[in-house]
Amino acid sequence: NAGVTQTPKFQVLKTGQSMTLQCAQDMNHNSMYWYRQDPGMGLRLIYYSASEGTTDKGEVPNGYNVSRLNKREFSLRLESAAPSQTSVYFCASSDFRVTRNTEAFFGQGTRLTVV
Amino acid sequence: DQQVKQNSPSLSVQEGRISILNCDYTNSMFDYFLWYKKYPAEGPTFLISISSIKDKNEDGRFTVFLNKSAKHLSLHIVPSQPGDSAVYFCAASAFGNTPLVFGKGTRLSVIA
Numbered sequence: 501n502a503g504v505t506q507t508p509k510f511q512v513l514k515t516g517q518s519m520t521l522q523c524a525q526d527m528n529h530n531s532m533y534w535y536r537q538d539p540g541m542g543l544r545l546i547y548y549s550a551s552e553g554t555t556d557k558g559e560v561p562n563g564y565n566v567s568r569l570n571k572r573e574f575s576l577r578l579e580s581a582a583p584s585q586t587s588v589y590f591c592a593s594s595d596f597r598v599t600r601n602t603e604a605f606f607g608q609g610t611r612l613t614v615v
Numbered sequence: 616d617q618q619v620k621q622n623s624p625s626l627s628v629q630e631g632r633i634s635i636l637n638c639d640y641t642n643s644m645f646d647y648f649l650w651y652k653k654y655p656a657e658g659p660t661f662l663i664s665i666s667s668i669k670d671k672n673e674d675g676r677f678t679v680f681l682n683k684s685a686k687h688l689s690l691h692i693v694p695s696q697p698g699d700s701a702v703y704f705c706a707a708s709a710f711g712n713t714p715l716v717f718g719k720g721t722r723l724s725v726i727a
Binding site: 504531541542544545590603605606608609 | 649
């Protein structure tokens, strides 16, 4: 049982380049999330998908786009990377349907550096 | 404006003693609270949670206390072990399928 899988684990981009971070979960969860972690800032929500076919902005959505490809997969795209997007990105999933009180499960993270 | 606040960036505790990590929240709609633990180069992992209908939840060495009137929760680890050294995040959510809101984290160092 892999849980939440993110690819790649590490990436270096030049300013202006684009890339897509991939995330897949095998727990049949309906909700998926993208967070970024920066030193001293905790985990901040970028975008989330409450269920297949829906996406919503979080606290820091500027410069990002997302696609909920299917129930398993939720990708995060940087169209024109900027140094301010240097961060560690975490994908997470949860299943609200099972119980109101449920935790989110996180992937291992993608460490992105924009130079 | 921060809805979940962890005002202590770091905490050092001796092995065997109690670790107390604190968290405050401002959104009165929050009704479910969680603590996550994070080791370097790994994703956060769920530790313990508490619903707003309770004021205490215990799981082994870990106990979370909730004071709704003060909008405050705390995580107690007794006894603390070197393997507990990690960053601890407090998180909260409001009723409905809303995403978790995290605090900035507290780095716990348990000294042998």
